Amino acid sequence: MIRVARVQTADSPNQPMDTSESSAPILQMRGMCKRFPGVDALRDVDLDLYAGECLAVCGENGAGKSTLIKLLGGAFHADAGEIRLFGAPVQIRSPAAAQRMGISIIYQEFNLIPELTARENIFLGREVGRFGFPDRRRESATAWSLFERIGVAIDPESRCSELNVAEQQAVEIAKALSWDARVIVMDEPSATLTEPETRRLFQVIRDLKADGIGLIFISHRLDEIFEVAERVLVLRDGRLVSQHRTHEVCREELINRMVGRSLDSEFPRRSVQPGREVLRVENLRRGRSVRGVNFGVRAGEVLGLAGLVGAGRTDTVRLIFGADRLECGTIFIDGSRRRIGSPQDAIRNGICLLTEDRKAQGLVLDHSARENFGLPNLDQFSSHLFIDHEKEKNSFEHYVRAMRIQLHSFDQPARTLSGGNQQKVVLAKWLARNSRIVIFDEPTRGIDVGAKYEIYQLINDLASQGKAVIMISSELPEILGMSNRVIVMHEGEVKAEINDVGGTGQEELLAMMVASGTGV
Amino acid sequence: MVKTRIQLKKLLSDYGMLAILLLLCLFFSLLTLKQQQPQGQSAAKQLANAVAQKASPGERVLVVAGTQKASQDTARMVAEMLGRRSFSRVMEVRGTPRDLRLALDRLRDESERPAAIAVTSEAVEWRVWEILPEAYPEFGQVTLVTPETYYWPDFLKLSNLLAVVDRIVVIAIIAIGMTMVIITAGIDLSVGSLIALAGVISTLVMKQLGGLGAPAWTVAAGFLIGIVSCGLLGAFGGFLVARFKVAPFITTLALMMVARGLAFSITGGFSIYQVPDALTWLGQGRSLGIPNTVILLAVLYAGAHIFMSRTTLGRYIYAVGGNEEAARLSGVPVAGVIVFVYIVSAVAAGVGGCIQASQLNAGTPNAGLMYELYVIAAVVVGGTSLSGGSGTILGTLIGAFIISVVQNGMNLLGIESYTQNVVLGLVILGAVLLDRLRGGASLAFLTGRGSAD
Numbered sequence: 021m022i023r024v025a026r027v028q029t030a031d032s033p034n035q036p037m038d039t040s041e042s043s044a045p046i047l048q049m050r051g052m053c054k055r056f057p058g059v060d061a062l063r064d065v066d067l068d069l070y071a072g073e074c075l076a077v078c079g080e081n082g083a084g085k086s087t088l089i090k091l092l093g094g095a096f097h098a099d100a101g102e103i104r105l106f107g108a109p110v111q112i113r114s115p116a117a118a119q120r121m122g123i124s125i126i127y128q129e130f131n132l133i134p135e136l137t138a139r140e141n142i143f144l145g146r147e148v149g150r151f152g153f154p155d156r157r158r159e160s161a162t163a164w165s166l167f168e169r170i171g172v173a174i175d176p177e178s179r180c181s182e183l184n185v186a187e188q189q190a191v192e193i194a195k196a197l198s199w200d201a202r203v204i205v206m207d208e209p210s211a212t213l214t215e216p217e218t219r220r221l222f223q224v225i226r227d228l229k230a231d232g233i234g235l236i237f238i239s240h241r242l243d244e245i246f247e248v249a250e251r252v253l254v255l256r257d258g259r260l261v262s263q264h265r266t267h268e269v270c271r272e273e274l275i276n277r278m279v280g281r282s283l284d285s286e287f288p289r290r291s292v293q294p295g296r297e298v299l300r301v302e303n304l305r306r307g308r309s310v311r312g313v314n315f316g317v318r319a320g321e322v323l324g325l326a327g328l329v330g331a332g333r334t335d336t337v338r339l340i341f342g343a344d345r346l347e348c349g350t351i352f353i354d355g356s357r358r359r360i361g362s363p364q365d366a367i368r369n370g371i372c373l374l375t376e377d378r379k380a381q382g383l384v385l386d387h388s389a390r391e392n393f394g395l396p397n398l399d400q401f402s403s404h405l406f407i408d409h410e411k412e413k414n415s416f417e418h419y420v421r422a423m424r425i426q427l428h429s430f431d432q433p434a435r436t437l438s439g440g441n442q443q444k445v446v447l448a449k450w451l452a453r454n455s456r457i458v459i460f461d462e463p464t465r466g467i468d469v470g471a472k473y474e475i476y477q478l479i480n481d482l483a484s485q486g487k488a489v490i491m492i493s494s495e496l497p498e499i500l501g502m503s504n505r506v507i508v509m510h511e512g513e514v515k516a517e518i519n520d521v522g523g524t525g526q527e528e529l530l531a532m533m534v535a536s537g538t539g540v
Numbered sequence: 541m542v543k544t545r546i547q548l549k550k551l552l553s554d555y556g557m558l559a560i561l562l563l564l565c566l567f568f569s570l571l572t573l574k575q576q577q578p579q580g581q582s583a584a585k586q587l588a589n590a591v592a593q594k595a596s597p598g599e600r601v602l603v604v605a606g607t608q609k610a611s612q613d614t615a616r617m618v619a620e621m622l623g624r625r626s627f628s629r630v631m632e633v634r635g636t637p638r639d640l641r642l643a644l645d646r647l648r649d650e651s652e653r654p655a656a657i658a659v660t661s662e663a664v665e666w667r668v669w670e671i672l673p674e675a676y677p678e679f680g681q682v683t684l685v686t687p688e689t690y691y692w693p694d695f696l697k698l699s700n701l702l703a704v705v706d707r708i709v710v711i712a713i714i715a716i717g718m719t720m721v722i723i724t725a726g727i728d729l730s731v732g733s734l735i736a737l738a739g740v741i742s743t744l745v746m747k748q749l750g751g752l753g754a755p756a757w758t759v760a761a762g763f764l765i766g767i768v769s770c771g772l773l774g775a776f777g778g779f780l781v782a783r784f785k786v787a788p789f790i791t792t793l794a795l796m797m798v799a800r801g802l803a804f805s806i807t808g809g810f811s812i813y814q815v816p817d818a819l820t821w822l823g824q825g826r827s828l829g830i831p832n833t834v835i836l837l838a839v840l841y842a843g844a845h846i847f848m849s850r851t852t853l854g855r856y857i858y859a860v861g862g863n864e865e866a867a868r869l870s871g872v873p874v875a876g877v878i879v880f881v882y883i884v885s886a887v888a889a890g891v892g893g894c895i896q897a898s899q900l901n902a903g904t905p906n907a908g909l910m911y912e913l914y915v916i917a918a919v920v921v922g923g924t925s926l927s928g929g930s931g932t933i934l935g936t937l938i939g940a941f942i943i944s945v946v947q948n949g950m951n952l953l954g955i956e957s958y959t960q961n962v963v964l965g966l967v968i969l970g971a972v973l974l975d976r977l978r979g980g981a982s983l984a985f986l987t988g989r990g991s992a993d
Contacts, residue, residue, distance in 0.1 A: 343869055367871040381869055384862035386929050395859055396870040398852040405851045449870070 052101035061087040069234040076245040079255035080468035093125035094118040124196030125205045139163045139176035166194040186217035205236040214329045279470045287501035290480040294321035298488040304349035309335040311512035317488040324503030325492040332512035341373040342366040372450035376461035382446045385435040419448035440471025459490045496526040508532045568949035569693040577661035579610045583687045584617035587658045590685040599655035606662035614660040637668040656683040708944035709833040710892040715918045717885030719936045724861040725928025726788035731889035733799035735908025738893025742766030743812040743903025751814035767890035774886020778879035803905040812903040823898030845933040861928030
């Protein structure tokens with residue numbers, strides 16, 4: 021592998037703050053291999069990380085990114101390869117060992133105990149104090165100073181369950197710093213953050229770089245990679261396909277490298293004229309999160325729901341789907357009023373919801389893909405109470421082919437599928453229901469670029485079949501690229517409606533999302 | 541290849557306990573391997589033939605039996621067979637070696653001499669045969685005819701195997717309902733008390749309808765009312781769990797106390813013995829030579845297995861336990877499913893209570909103490925996860941058998957009951973641990989693979 025020496029250019033926006041570092045990498049991984057039964061997760065991958073730089077690792081799901089960082093974090097053991105930390109070979113035998121060596125991994129799913137306070141989480145397992153009695157005051161002082169260092173205002177005594185995602189992430193970062201981490205790995209850190217929160221995270225990353233810490237940053241969002249990383253590694257099918265300096269590579273090339281083919285465009289085209297209105301909601305209300313929402317969706321239309329996290333988008337669609345109890349408001353389908361008190365009612369009325377959290381709400385992870393597919397459709401696959409397994413299998417097979425779902429076996433647990441394929445299984449189960457109103461909540465979260473494109477195509481197919489599609493997304497390019505029409509929510513209310521989606525820029529949309537005043 | 545591996549893993553995790561059960565059976569078979577004395581028709585035939593070869597019809601022949609019924613039956617058959625072959629001077633001796641000595645003394649006094657002595661089963665082991673030539677020199681050489689012995693484990697005798705099943709039948713039937721409850725990530729602690737309640741209510745109904753002399757239909761009526769009462773309590777508990785999200789542990793703990801208290805207060809603390817004879821049919825009767833309880837067990841397990849693996853509601857039960865929210869958002873009537881499993885569990889406990897009453901021929905408020913723990917142990921040993929979503933009915937059957945086999949085997953080996961509890965506890969731990977190690981080891985690659993990005 022080519023070792024890329026760091027080049028410092030005066031005008032580079034990604035120039036590291038630390039200029040005094042030596043040219044030797046702080047972390048080297050050489051020839052890393054990891055095999056799982058039936059698949060080579062990593063084949064001969066090299067990685068160098070220098071002090072004070074941010075190295076991005078990108079690749080589609082299944083490319084080996086998570087495996088690579090799990091080797092680094094001691095969660096997996098490599099079959100072959102060598103890891104050197106500050107030039108000395110090390111064996112990372114467990115997550116605790118990695119932490120002691122100064123390598124901290126911040127996984128997508130945080131390792132925080134919700135019922136403990138931020139302070140208790142930071143010091144978990146090595147409490148400061150004597151005879152089993154933690155010294156609260158000293159711990160608290162340390163926690164304050166850690167939070168101050170990363171520039172967040174969190175009370176160390178607040179329980180983690182009361183913190184929002186961004187704050188929990190800050191706690192994880194503080195925890196890493198408290199271990200005196202020299203290498204911090206962040207797996208999709210921005211996936212669940214809002215735009216302003218992501219901005220703040222990037223500032224933290226810049227500060228950490230200035231302190232000479234080496235960061236490994238894993239993200240599906242290419243814009244972010246260009247913004248915070250100096251270098252980027254591209255993995256595909258467990259191999260290192262290329263590495264670049266970010267200011268020397270363009271977005272399209274990265275995508276091509278990741279996918280191994282070129283995509284015509286990030287968002288496929290669609291040419292459908294929306295038909296008559298299928299769904300109309302009036303004055304939906306529930307508590308403080310949804311306060312009098314009105315809108316309609318037409319057949320063949322993709323309606324984008326934009327807004328910050330917490331703007332009430334998810335709460336609104338959950339009301340339409342009957343997942344939460346409606347306090348007030350009416351739902352019309354095809355112009356006639358319907359009572360929807362439970363998901364069962366919604367499903368009967370041809371509504372389906374693909375939840376933002378597939379793992380917690382969309383799938384029974386330990387059950388097979390086929391069983392997950394069949395769950396809402398058993399009435400179609402059964403006669404006299406007995407399930408016709410053959411019928412279920414045939415129907416699933418149809419969708420597996422049509423949607424190109426990749427699996428070894430229909431009986432494979434849903435847990436073992438990649439994010440994109442999980443999303444496809446969830447979509448398949450609703451398509452088999454022949455739902456007419458399809459609601460997507462963050463359809464491409466945690467899904468790699470190639471699979472994203474396929475999901476977009478599926479959404480377009482739905483629209484061209486005359487289905488009404490509602491799509492919530494926090495990715496501005498996605499919402500602008502996919503929707504016929506966008507409504508912007510803010511604090512439980514509809515703030516704006518954009519009919520000319522093509523003529524609206526991301527900045528404009530963002531401004532509407534954060535505007536607390538009147539709508540546009 | 542991956543497919544076969546997944547299937548193999550599924551097979552192992554579903555029925556890996558079967559291997560443990562078979563190993564236990566093998567273990568107890570080896571330990572109880574003994575010289576067995578043949579009995580019954582074939583043994584009698586063998587003896588009669590041997591006597592006919594050694595002696596002629598006119599001569600005096602003795603047939604000796606011990607005190608056990610099987611031995612005496614065999615002796616009677618030998619005597620009959622010899623009689624048909626015109627041996628007219630056959631003499632049956634039953635009882636202890638002393639009875640034999642008295643009979644021989646009488647023969648000597650009458651200066652007669654037995655030409656052959658046929659010895660059945662247990663009498664073969666008497667020491668008296670060794671001293672016979674010295675004690676009765678005047679008889680000269682007497683031919684002793686004994687059946688050919690064979691080696692067979694006590695454990696594997698048909699009667700013992702039926703006992704293994706019979707002993708566990710109440711626990712195994714209740715474990716069907718418990719499996720469903722635990723698959724939904726719940727638990728039902730009330731089943732032990734419901735055994736008592738069902739037994740007490742059903743026998744009370746029989747008593748009111750005529751007591752000792754009541755006709756057979758009153759038994760059916762009693763059982764029905766007992767089981768329905770349990771079902772109502774189960775429905776109530778399920779409703780609390782489903783509607784108000786009361787923890788199943790607490791709900792059923794409370795119902796456990798309620799049901800036990802009701803059983804005692806209904807009877808004033810005494811057992812109800814005024815029941816018709818027909819009561820014993822279920823728990824002690826046989827059809828076609830098979831105990832009725834065993835037939836009932838087989839039918840219920842077959843039905844429950846088909847229900848859980850092939851019906852919509854069965855699938856819903858797994859889905860609710862696997863991920864309640866995902867199930868709800870997929871249109872599964874979650875509350876209904878939860879109420880249903882608690883009703884099934886309570887009804888199964890009611891059936892168990894009726895069997896218990898039938899076996900005891902009485903309704904006892906003390907019945908079923910601690911049974912909930914045995915039932916849960918059977919389910920867990922059978923591979924059902926307490927966190928819900930996975931488990932099989934047949935696995936539970938195997939789990940119940942493991943417990944029963946261990947108890948039965950230790951009885952055969954003459955281990956005292958206190959020690960038995962210690963061993964049983966350790967066996968349960970060991971079985972679950974083995975399952976965990978195997979399951980955990982094979983699951984690690986799947987979960988690792990799943991999150992391998």
